[in-house]
Amino acid sequence: MNKILLIIKREYLSRVKKKSFILMTILGPILMVGIMIVPIWLSTQKSEKQKIEVIDESFLFTGLIPEKDNVHFDYPPITKQQARDGFFATDYDAILWIPHNVLNGGQSGIELLFKKQLSNSTQQHIEYSLNKMLYEVMLAKNNVNVNFIKDAKEKSTIKMFTKQLDEVGNEKNTNTGLYMGIGLVAAIMIYFFIFMYGVQVMRGVMEEKTSRIVEVILSSVKPFQLMMGKIVGVALVGLTQFLLWVILSTTLYSFASATILKDIEMKQIQQKEEVITIGANLDWEKMGKNPEENEISKLLNDFKSVDMVSITLCFLFYFLAGYLMYSALFAAIGAAVDSEADTNQFMLPITIPLIFSFGIAQTVMQDPQGSLAVWFSMIPLTSPVVMMVRLPFGVPPWEVALSMAFLVLGFLFTTWLAARIYRTGILMYGKKVTWKELGKWLFYKG
Amino acid sequence: MNILSAKNIVKKYATHTALDDVSLDIPAQSIFGLLGPNGAGKTSLIRIINQITGPDSGEIFFENEKLSAKHVEQIGYLPEERGLYKKMEVGEQALYLAQLKGMKKAEAKKKLKYWFEKFEIDAWWNKKVEELSKGMQQKVQFIVTVMHEPKLLILDEPFSGFDPINANLIKNEILNLKAQGSTILFSTHNMGSVEELCDYIALINRSKKIVDGSVKDIRKENKSNVIEIEFTGNMMGFTNSLWTYGKLGEHSVEGEICKAQIQLTPGSTSNQLLSSVLPAVEIHSFKELVPSMNDIFIKKVSEGNALGTQSNFTE
Numbered sequence: 085m086n087k088i089l090l091i092i093k094r095e096y097l098s099r100v101k102k103k104s105f106i107l108m109t110i111l112g113p114i115l116m117v118g119i120m121i122v123p124i125w126l127s128t129q130k131s132e133k134q135k136i137e138v139i140d141e142s143f144l145f146t147g148l149i150p151e152k153d154n155v156h157f158d159y160p161p162i163t164k165q166q167a168r169d170g171f172f173a174t175d176y177d178a179i180l181w182i183p184h185n186v187l188n189g190g191q192s193g194i195e196l197l198f199k200k201q202l203s204n205s206t207q208q209h210i211e212y213s214l215n216k217m218l219y220e221v222m223l224a225k226n227n228v229n230v231n232f233i234k235d236a237k238e239k240s241t242i243k244m245f246t247k248q249l250d251e252v253g254n255e256k257n258t259n260t261g262l263y264m265g266i267g268l269v270a271a272i273m274i275y276f277f278i279f280m281y282g283v284q285v286m287r288g289v290m291e292e293k294t295s296r297i298v299e300v301i302l303s304s305v306k307p308f309q310l311m312m313g314k315i316v317g318v319a320l321v322g323l324t325q326f327l328l329w330v331i332l333s334t335t336l337y338s339f340a341s342a343t344i345l346k347d348i349e350m351k352q353i354q355q356k357e358e359v360i361t362i363g364a365n366l367d368w369e370k371m372g373k374n375p376e377e378n379e380i381s382k383l384l385n386d387f388k389s390v391d392m393v394s395i396t397l398c399f400l401f402y403f404l405a406g407y408l409m410y411s412a413l414f415a416a417i418g419a420a421v422d423s424e425a426d427t428n429q430f431m432l433p434i435t436i437p438l439i440f441s442f443g444i445a446q447t448v449m450q451d452p453q454g455s456l457a458v459w460f461s462m463i464p465l466t467s468p469v470v471m472m473v474r475l476p477f478g479v480p481p482w483e484v485a486l487s488m489a490f491l492v493l494g495f496l497f498t499t500w501l502a503a504r505i506y507r508t509g510i511l512m513y514g515k516k517v518t519w520k521e522l523g524k525w526l527f528y529k530g
Numbered sequence: 531m532n533i534l535s536a537k538n539i540v541k542k543y544a545t546h547t548a549l550d551d552v553s554l555d556i557p558a559q560s561i562f563g564l565l566g567p568n569g570a571g572k573t574s575l576i577r578i579i580n581q582i583t584g585p586d587s588g589e590i591f592f593e594n595e596k597l598s599a600k601h602v603e604q605i606g607y608l609p610e611e612r613g614l615y616k617k618m619e620v621g622e623q624a625l626y627l628a629q630l631k632g633m634k635k636a637e638a639k640k641k642l643k644y645w646f647e648k649f650e651i652d653a654w655w656n657k658k659v660e661e662l663s664k665g666m667q668q669k670v671q672f673i674v675t676v677m678h679e680p681k682l683l684i685l686d687e688p689f690s691g692f693d694p695i696n697a698n699l700i701k702n703e704i705l706n707l708k709a710q711g712s713t714i715l716f717s718t719h720n721m722g723s724v725e726e727l728c729d730y731i732a733l734i735n736r737s738k739k740i741v742d743g744s745v746k747d748i749r750k751e752n753k754s755n756v757i758e759i760e761f762t763g764n765m766m767g768f769t770n771s772l773w774t775y776g777k778l779g780e781h782s783v784e785g786e787i788c789k790a791q792i793q794l795t796p797g798s799t800s801n802q803l804l805s806s807v808l809p810a811v812e813i814h815s816f817k818e819l820v821p822s823m824n825d826i827f828i829k830k831v832s833e834g835n836a837l838g839t840q841s842n843f844t845e
Contacts, residue, residue, distance in 0.1 A: 090626065094626055098617070298613070300607065305630060
């Protein structure tokens, strides 16, 4: 046991001291925070005020297009040709030309001429505003009372609250988008962790085999000790990295939000986050109604409705157990082959369930209690990813327990299997190993 | 007393038998040569003694105790294919391997300093292994094999990869260690070093032990009873004087000096032969032709191969 600790220590320290580890540990959070902060920061940067001259030949819109904080409209009394000719002498960013017959088929001939590409939101603003105004004009032209329409629209906009009702009658708010987000993030992390560190285990085993140190070490310890020492050592490296990432990201994020984003109200950030995590499209129809406050408080409430503590605990469990199960297999591959090039044929069958589980994540999200979701959250090879996707939606405790038990069994089984391949393969040189060969190794006597 | 006894070791792999009922006794404080052609089963046997693999049947005793995990600390192993962690610093690595052999860190450090100074490589302590020359790496490897002062030292082709100066250094260390009480088991093809160093040998061919015993005895058993005599005088008279003690084999005449190889007839002694030829010619030299270990090795292996029907398996 003492020796296995020595091995764990070496595996851990030799990796943690590597430049690549330190670099990854520092760059990871910077990247992550960058991905989170930069879009928010960019979007809140007051982009230069854009000035647009409107040549409105129909006179329907003159002076009426709503201004936005960074878009300004002027209505100079000149013709389109004049505007075009003098365009580059002025500081206008764009010319908006509305033909005189806009009410009679000219609506599809509106032009926006610009020097440099306008921002998407500016274009959308113009399009939306003109569209809306034209719509109202058309209604008025046909003697429809615009106010009726407005009123009807307002009163017919519904809002549905989704709540889960439990047996005792307690209501629980649910937010599918939020659950999807949490599940997906957790699943992605498990997927990458297993891959990244599983391959590290495989490389480590191969390094020992090809450098031939393995025979020296095996004269002191049992093959199983060496294999487990490596797997556990690398797991600790992974946990260290994960922990450092969480700590660094949080620090960086709070630092960044305190400095770069200090002008931006917290509300805004949260709203953007919501947009990012849920990926919901901004509803232009609703924009005018200032729904911010409701949405944010709802999101915060929804967050409270998710049992983050048990999700985090489950995450750690699936994170570790999934890794342990897969890394034993990776170790066996490393032991069986002589060079990295030979790993491919054995890698494929191992990575397929992992990639597959990630592939069906979308379907699982659509129907978290469906039979597909339930089955694949039980099978050990797919359960770490699939169960994490399901968990935020609420999974019966017995299902979680069963899945965990299966995963532990799976881990014990793959470790047993891997140990048998490992102890034979690690001392076998210059042999092209086939599946059949691996099968035979399982039955060799130690 | 035997430091190690192997009793009826059998090791089978899927398609062949690596060791077939091999028994060995390695006397304490001796140098024991394990000989045999490639693929004979030497490495399999060594791995079993090192508990890297286990035998299918048979037992190994270390100082009359059944070999078990605790004995790894008393065995030092230098495999034929040398290897160290390339990216790890020399000192750190040596300490790690010493601790795996059960040494305390402080003690290991002290021992290692001693050896590093002795081999004049103490300046390399903080270097990475990949920065060292091959010869240096070999020295480091030798040190990590012996630093825990094992009672049994197993060296697989210890001289391969060393230049003559370093090979000599290692040879002297081996003799030193023996003088200090270690037993050395070494496997080699180099028959010169066997004659020079070994007290005992065992010859393995095609997974079977075919000869073992002390080098002296084996040579005696395999002596050819051929006497080479150099003399001046009449060849005819010499031949007649052999009487029934021996038969003339190869012979040559170079000027005045005649050279003849005489095969003693069974039951005759060299003294009888000498006294018989003394009156006939003038003797310049009279010596028994002793077979070298190399001759014995080749003879035994080819005898075995002629008898065996099994194809020679190469691992």
